[in-house]
Amino acid sequence: MHDIRLIRDDPESFDRGLERRGLDPQSARLIELDERRREVIGRLQAIQERRNAASKEVGQAKAQKDEARAAALIAEVARLKQDAPAAEAEQARLEDELKAALAEIPNIPLDEAPDGPDETANVELHRVGTPREIHDAKAHYDLGEALGLIDFEAASRMSGARFAVLKGQVARLERALMSFMLDLHTTEHGYTEVAPPLLVRDEAMFGTAQLPKFRDDQFSAVRQLSDSEISQEILALKAEFSQGGLPKSDHLDDQSAASLLASDVGIRTLMERLWQQRLWLIPTAEVSLTNLVREQILGEDELPLRVTAGTPCFRAEAGAAGRDTRGLIRQHQFTKVELVSVTTPEKSLEEHERMLACAEEVLKRLDLPFRTVTLCTGDMGFSSRKTYDIEVWLPAQKTYREISSCSVCGDFQARRMNARYRPAEGKGPRFVHTLNGSGVAVGRALVAVLENYQQEDGSIAIPAALQPYMGGLTTIGRAS
Structure with missing residues (x-):
């Protein structure tokens, strides 16, 4: 804001x-x-x-x-x-x-953010690791289905497109990835693990700027009202709209309800009231973690505040029709480890570099080739002043794909949340600066491991960093 x-x-x-x-x-x-x-x-x-x-x-x-x-x-x-x-x-x-x-207006970019209309103007900072030579590399979805450990058809039968069922050792591998990332960030990088709510109110989504601009990209859950609660809502509406020719009876009957619901105004008002029971499914744990400081005044000695969470995330992907329709790259439900920092204005850019290093370390430990780019102004997120993207190498696509975005938002989100801190010296409270980044997207890390560690016989070698989380298993083979 x-x-x-x-x-x-x-x-x-x-x-x-x-x-x-x-x-x-x-x-x-x-x-x-x-x-x-x-x-x-x-x-x-x-x-x-x-x-x-x-x-x-x-x-x-x-x-x-x-x-x-x-x-x-x-x-x-x-x-x-x-x-x-x-x-x-x-x-x-x-x-x-x-x-x-x-x-409705996005954040103002920092001077150092490169100008450009779209991703073609992003600036590469560096590359780490050398892509493996894999002859006739198979895509992760082909590998997973051949192993009998990823089932898209079963997911489609119960949930529709852009969902997947993971089974056996692939399901365990996803869990291992999240545990590995959380352990790394909490034991070595100084983040505090949080288990946050997955359902949040409008105010929380507004605070991190998912609302109102990106309403169509979100999923929401509405509490199912009982018949008596709905009847009470209709009765209240009847009283309000009685001047408009709607029924004036003191009790609800089929005829009066039908008359009320025949009114466009009545239907809209009823839906709005029922919609007030709505909670939003988080598209990223950034929402829950950043809103921890909502309407708070922190002491300067509490900053920087660094928190992390591994959660399911839910996105409607309304603007992604036709993109990555196969596989795990762009799902309605996926798992991600999120990093959030809250700091003073003077320290936010330094914290941005630190957060990037923490996210990159995940891929270094997994021995996955990646490159890091600075996003141009036309490719940055709504709340960001400057963003680094980490892109992991996918052999089947022969290209790098985003696996983490690390953004510094300045006081843009803090103003929307009224999140402040009291300086140790100086006048009254100031707005904090917020930062967020994927540390990293677990689903996409799973894709990267499956493709980069595929073997000629169709099995998957397990990165050394994950083997302790897999009970010492070194290879994933076909499910028996």
Whole structure:
């Protein structure tokens, strides 16, 4: 979320930042909206000040036995009292409109983020490891199905497309990968493991900026209401909409319910009420972990706060139709180990480099070739000011594919969450800076291990770092 005061102070800089993201200027529209809001606030203050002054003058007029003036002042106070609610409603409407407009605008890139329209302008930093020479490399889905350990058809029968069933030693390998990553980050990298909620409220999704911009990419769960609860909702609606010709009876019957639900307004309002029972399935543990500091004021001595979690993640992939339709690359449900850091503004860029090193270490320990790139402004995420992507080598595709993104968000998410800290020295609370990164995507790490460690006989060698988590097993063969 952006601070309208900073936009007012330097609109040109704000618009230049948006231009680097390929967006049109927004400052003039936002400032005009803010000026209207401030004008209403000024009008309300004037109304309140005049009410207070007139109220005092009433007493003075009565003391002077000037009944005519007292009556006129009382009438003025009453009129001002009537004017205030309309102005307050207008102020609330304008504030909501301004907040909604600001919520749709992405973060401003750092100067050091490379400019460019899309992924073709990303800048490679370095490569680690040499891709293995694998003759006629098979894709992970072919390997898994041949072993009898990945079943896409069974998943499709129960859940539809973009789901998979992992079995036997491949299921264990996925679990081993997550355990290995969590152990590495908690014992060597200083992160605290958290087991967070997988279902969160609107406010949490807004805080990390999944809402409102990316609503269509999310899954939600709605509590099933009982018949009596639904009946009560319909009864309440009947009372509200009775002026519109809907039934006025005091009890619910089939005819009155049918009449109410025949109204578009009634249906929409009922759905909105039922929708209030909704919780969102997290698309990444970034949501839960970052919101740990929501509406908190931390002490500077508590920073940096570093937390990690291994969780299922859920994404509708609404914008990914036709992409990676086979295999585990782009699933509606997948597992990921997430890293989140909360720190001071002065330390956030240093923390970004540290987080990247922690994520890269996972792939180094697994002996998986990878490259790291800096994303250009046209390829960065909504909340990010600068992002590093780690891309792992996949032999079957003969290319590098993203397995981790590490982003520094500045105070963008902190403003949406009202997350602050109190400096050891200086004036009042300041907004924290937040960072997040995959440490790494477990599903994609599984893909990378299957493809990079495939053997000529179709079996899968297990990386040395994972063997202790696999009970000493060194190879995965066909399920018996």
